[in-house]
Amino acid sequence: MDEENLESIGEQLYNLIYPKHKECAGKLTGMLLELPLPVLSQMLQDETMLTAAVDKAVRALQLENKSSEVTLKDEDDASVSSDSMGEQLFQLVDVYNTGHSQKITGMLLEQHKDAVLHLLSDPKCLEKHVNLALKTIKEQNVDETDISDSSEIDDIDKLGEKIFSLVVEMDPLHANNITGMLLEMDLAALQQLLSDHTMLEAAVQKAQTVLNTQS
Template identity: 55%
Template sequence: MDNEEDLEALGEKLYDLIYPKHADMAPKLTGMLLELPRAVISQMLQDEALLTNALERALAALHPDTSKPPSQADDVDSVSSDSLGEQLYELINLYNTGYTQKITGMLLEQEKKVVLQLLSDPVLLEEKVNMALKTLQGSSCSQSQGDTDVSDGSDQDEVEVIGEKLFALVRDIEPAHCADITGMLLEMDLGTLHQILSDRTMLEVAVQRAKIARENALSQAQPETN
């Protein structure tokens, strides 16, 4: 009963925040956001930007783009992996798992149609996030049991924290491809990552290099269409 009362109290607070912005849709939007984990809901109540972001995703799920014919293979193929990755990253980031970058990468390995479904179905997304989280936590546990050096686990946690900070900085510099570029930069060693986090000029240089490398890789991968 306490959990139900707690959820009801969160719902009332959410509704009060949502109603001034989306009066007609407030009940529906509140219900959708209440499907998120309690910790995420509590954070949204304190962070207006986070709430706004979550509302935009919920509205997009309720009102998908109907200007194109639905469920056509061409439409699915035309959606860029960058766009999907960035949208998925922002949604997964709401769960505060500490593994946002890795879970995003894991889910992006699925077919585009499946990824698009995850973006529009918060219940399915939460299920997939929890499954990926269990996989990651299980592998980190087995690794720590098999290794006497526990620094690998702590390093991995540190990379995740750095990834969260790095994504926000990269998004300011290169918003169009921030997810891909962040992933490329995270391949650097920890010392270099700490440097670029504290040195804006060094970060901008690293982002530009990653952007050029990414564009070169894409141009080589794309077949001639002439």
């Protein structure tokens, strides 16, 4: 079903792009079709969004042509400054509308200069690296959010109750304040406190010191 949708969207995009960009309408349509299906559907209904995406793709094509010329010149001429490469790479990456253009560009720029020049002149290779970088970012985000924010809040509530019951035994007078301070730590650290009593005692003492200086 998606393939049929994509084909139909491709035809509609081509018809919209062709009047202004006759020479490269096919290539521009192909570049836009790399974007997610919901984004493409939105573009067909929003002319401003479509125009912006086409402009990005046109710039990417121009840069691609320029960088191909650069690779044909002498090695000296190919010594494009890092800033210039970063700008070119950012514009090419931005075409994919990942929402992480800045971060992905930074990740790609960590490679050797020759590898970056290769990305600028090889759209297929660039696309592969953008997808890999995006996958890495998404995996990092999953780790950070720990499945979902709501489940993390539930976990913190449960941990809070357990930590409170332990802190009450050590300092009944300030148990509420101390627990509140400890709950500012991240989830992994809280779980560690529960499994390591010595660590919990040290954290409680630290919180007591802070409370003493405030009072």
